[in-house]
Amino acid sequence: MAETYTFDAKDLAEIKKLIEKYPEKQAAVLPVLWYAQDKFGHSDPSVQKLVSETLDVPEAHIRGVVSFYTQYYEKPIGRNVLDVCTCLSCHVSGGYDMLHYLEERLGIKAGETTPDGEFSLQSVECLGACGYAPMLQVTNDKFVNHLTREKIDKLLEDLRAGKEPEFESNPMPQHQKES
Amino acid sequence: MPEIFIDNKRFEYEEPGKVLQFMLDNGLDLPFFCYHPSLSIPANCRQCIVKAGMPVFDREKGTFEVDENGDRVIRFFPKLMTACSLDLADGMVIHTHHTDELVKQAQADNLEFILINHPLDCPICDQAGECPLQILTYKYGPEGSRFEHKKVHKPKAIQLGPRVILDAERCINCTRCVRFTDEVSKTHQLTIISRGDKNYPMTANGQTFDDPYSLNTVDICPVGALTSADFRFRARVWEMNQTPSVDITNGKGSSTWLWTRDNLVLRVTPRFNEAVNDHWMPDAGRLAYRKFNENRVSRPHLRPDDSEQVRTSWNNAQLTVLEEIEKVDADDILIIGSPHASVEDNYSLRAFFSSKGVSKFYFVPHVVPGSGDGFLISDDQAPNTNGVRALEFEEINDKKLIKLIETGKPKLIVILDDDLIGRTSLTMDHLKQSWTVVMATNHSETTRAANLVIPVTTAAEHTASYVNVDGRIQRTVPAKETLYTNRRLNLEMSMGRLDHYGTKFDNWVSDSNRVDCIPAWEFLVRLDADRDTPEWVSSRQILDEIADSHPAFTGVTYERMDDENGIQLKLEQVSEAKTV
Ligand code: SF4
Ligand code: FES
Numbered sequence: 001m002a003e004t005y006t007f008d009a010k011d012l013a014e015i016k017k018l019i020e021k022y023p024e025k026q027a028a029v030l031p032v033l034w035y036a037q038d039k040f041g042h043s044d045p046s047v048q049k050l051v052s053e054t055l056d057v058p059e060a061h062i063r064g065v066v067s068f069y070t071q072y073y074e075k076p077i078g079r080n081v082l083d084v085c086t087c088l089s090c091h092v093s094g095g096y097d098m099l100h101y102l103e104e105r106l107g108i109k110a111g112e113t114t115p116d117g118e119f120s121l122q123s124v125e126c127l128g129a130c131g132y133a134p135m136l137q138v139t140n141d142k143f144v145n146h147l148t149r150e151k152i153d154k155l156l157e158d159l160r161a162g163k164e165p166e167f168e169s170n171p172m173p174q175h176q177k178e179s
Numbered sequence: 180m181p182e183i184f185i186d187n188k189r190f191e192y193e194e195p196g197k198v199l200q201f202m203l204d205n206g207l208d209l210p211f212f213c214y215h216p217s218l219s220i221p222a223n224c225r226q227c228i229v230k231a232g233m234p235v236f237d238r239e240k241g242t243f244e245v246d247e248n249g250d251r252v253i254r255f256f257p258k259l260m261t262a263c264s265l266d267l268a269d270g271m272v273i274h275t276h277h278t279d280e281l282v283k284q285a286q287a288d289n290l291e292f293i294l295i296n297h298p299l300d301c302p303i304c305d306q307a308g309e310c311p312l313q314i315l316t317y318k319y320g321p322e323g324s325r326f327e328h329k330k331v332h333k334p335k336a337i338q339l340g341p342r343v344i345l346d347a348e349r350c351i352n353c354t355r356c357v358r359f360t361d362e363v364s365k366t367h368q369l370t371i372i373s374r375g376d377k378n379y380p381m382t383a384n385g386q387t388f389d390d391p392y393s394l395n396t397v398d399i400c401p402v403g404a405l406t407s408a409d410f411r412f413r414a415r416v417w418e419m420n421q422t423p424s425v426d427i428t429n430g431k432g433s434s435t436w437l438w439t440r441d442n443l444v445l446r447v448t449p450r451f452n453e454a455v456n457d458h459w460m461p462d463a464g465r466l467a468y469r470k471f472n473e474n475r476v477s478r479p480h481l482r483p484d485d486s487e488q489v490r491t492s493w494n495n496a497q498l499t500v501l502e503e504i505e506k507v508d509a510d511d512i513l514i515i516g517s518p519h520a521s522v523e524d525n526y527s528l529r530a531f532f533s534s535k536g537v538s539k540f541y542f543v544p545h546v547v548p549g550s551g552d553g554f555l556i557s558d559d560q561a562p563n564t565n566g567v568r569a570l571e572f573e574e575i576n577d578k579k580l581i582k583l584i585e586t587g588k589p590k591l592i593v594i595l596d597d598d599l600i601g602r603t604s605l606t607m608d609h610l611k612q613s614w615t616v617v618m619a620t621n622h623s624e625t626t627r628a629a630n631l632v633i634p635v636t637t638a639a640e641h642t643a644s645y646v647n648v649d650g651r652i653q654r655t656v657p658a659k660e661t662l663y664t665n666r667r668l669n670l671e672m673s674m675g676r677l678d679h680y681g682t683k684f685d686n687w688v689s690d691s692n693r694v695d696c697i698p699a700w701e702f703l704v705r706l707d708a709d710r711d712t713p714e715w716v717s718s719r720q721i722l723d724e725i726a727d728s729h730p731a732f733t734g735v736t737y738e739r740m741d742d743e744n745g746i747q748l749k750l751e752q753v754s755e756a757k758t759v
Pocket of ligand 2: 211261
């Protein structure tokens with residue numbers, strides 16, 4: 001059953017700092033949810049409730065925010081979350097092929113988690129990296145760009161071994177000229 | 180005065196405001212969904228787009244620039260603007276679909292988008308016939324859709340709360356329902372979840388939409404996404420009659436519409452009244468439809484001796500009451516008026532028994548302290564407490580009433596429509612020693628204790644007025660026929676399609692929903708059999724008499740109540756505070 005989550009004194013102090021940055025408490029919903037997700041690993045209904053009570057913002061509103069962003073996880077999720085972009089630019093460059101390849105490799109469908117809890121797969125909307133399509137993002141962090149099957153094989157291997165993907169620099173063409 | 184030009188026509192305005200509302204106020208048409216005059220303006224549906232521009236002002240010359248024809252040069256905004264959120268500005272020029280092809284095309288295209296995932300299930304949708312989406316598509320929409328793919332599917336028939344059901348596929352995400360719970364009822368129970376073409380309104384996880392005003396979201400939903408659990412699939416809207424009335428379940432007396440079909444009240448919805456309830460009403464008031472339809476007393480019920488009540492004729496009921504009155508002294512008669520009955524009924528009760536020598540008239544207010552919310556739900560559970568007060572009935576509580584009965588030992592007790600046994604500490608035993616007449620709309624514990632029950636009309640069946648907790652007098656119009664009224668003859672009643680064309684020999688209309696009852700005042704008139712002409716032939720006459728004889732009601736007429744949406748009376752004591 002759902003665990004009960006709480007913020008300790010240190011968390012509350014951090015949250016207070018976040019709240020103070022904004023004119024209204026409602027504006028602090030995003031960073032506080034982010035903070036909570038960092039701590040608990042997801043933003044399931046009981047986490048939403050906790051954030052709602054802490055901020056005194058209606059619970060329904062928190063649910064709206066969490067469900068709007070694919071970056072917030074509405075339920076406990078795998079250790080590595082692969083957000084494959086299937087929005088326009090990635091789609092035309094083979095985003096769905098990459099997604100389906102991952103589905104095949106992991107034996108799960110988009111929106112599911114592998115039985116060992118290692119990987120979750122999501123199909124997401126534009127992550128603002130259209131220039132490097134097709135691409136995916138690993139657990140709200142590193143982007144893996146210009147995806148190919150080989151690149152995906154390597155990524156899965158690395159992640160299983162506990163190795164984070166490298167940061168790939170993709171300079172803009174005009175900057176490339178200079179370097 | 181500042182001016183604005185809409186479709187090449189000049190309008191003047193006084194107050195600052197928005198273009199859409201200004202157009203609506205001036206009877207101009209523009210399609211819109213998300214805008215609601217009593218809610219904030221999110222401008223999210225984009226249906227109200229217009230072309231807007233301002234005259235170019237030459238600062239150096241201090242004049243407006245003019246072209247070679249001498250007309251002002253207009254600089255239009257680069258994109259079409261949403262009229263709902265656009266402030267009126269002096270000299271502004273607006274082009275709508277009437278004068279601009281681009282606007283016309285944009286409106287049709289926007290509708291095509293809105294309809295992309297809409298299920299188009301109008302034939303089985305409750306909203307059909309009163310659906311802004313249906314109407315606006317008909318007027319402004321494209322002829323068809325170019326979308327050839329599978330529509331997005333979303334949850335259907337979700338019980339959001341005890342009274343509201345959601346069909347997420349029909350939702351156009353206008354957020355009116357969400358804004359209502361945020362801004363009006365302030366329960367903040369709804370939100371839009373997810374995004375893009377997957378979103379729809381929802382509560383927080385595990386919460387039910389039990390807002391005491393939840394059904395207002397059904398009224399303002401511009402599509403059939405939110406429907407009422409009670410009214411769902413009960414009737415097509417075009418088969419119903421709509422009659423203005425007043426909420427009788429609470430002291431606030433929100434203005435309402437009663438919707439009837441074949442003489443059953445099928446739903447109650449709010450009627451706009453700026454002075455009382457704006458566009459809203461509490462859910463509880465909508466349940467009154469059951470009181471109008473169910474468990475009605477039909478035909479007088481008499482208890483001969485100690486046996487069960489039996490139905491009897493009106494003639495016998497009249498004669499029996501008269502006999503009982505003859506038998507006793509005026510001092511042995513106890514008259515209890517009712518905050519649940521109208522001004523006219525209470526007045527006629529008083530007038531009739533005054534003529535028989537009775538001098539004291541009582542009533543027991545029906546107030547539940549703490550049940551109100553300071554908005555449209557009052558502590559007072561009755562619609563006419565102030566009306567009975569203004570007619571100088573003495574206000575007593577139930578203990579005092581019991582004491583009156585125990586010490587005074589009245590031989591005859593007359594109770595005007597009020598379930599005193601059901602709602603106070605009065606018991607059947609208290610009434611046992613006396614001969615009791617109860618004039619009632621519905622069966623109740625009190626009618627069961629009576630020797631004679633006179634069936635009287637409800638607010639859905641008579642013309643009568645009620646004075647709310649703030650001292651505002653408002654009136655009802657008959658919506659439902661009794662056995663003795665007929666909408667073809669009573670020109671105040673409305674006629675729906677079925678009333679016009681239905682006959683008893685088809686399955687559309689029947690006589691079975693007409694109750695054998697008359698207004699309480701009419702029964703009292705009949706009791707006055709000695710007179711050559713009846714004292715009153717209509718409640719209108721009674722009200723005129725009250726207006727002439729009671730300073731608090733001076734100048735009050737049905738016409739004024741209709742024209743002014745009720746009249747504020749100057750009562751000495753209008754607050755709820757002093758009620759028992
Ligand atoms: S349910 Fe109705 S009122 Fe609510 S957002 Fe959808 S269309 Fe608007
Ligand atoms: S009514 Fe103006 S955008 Fe919806």
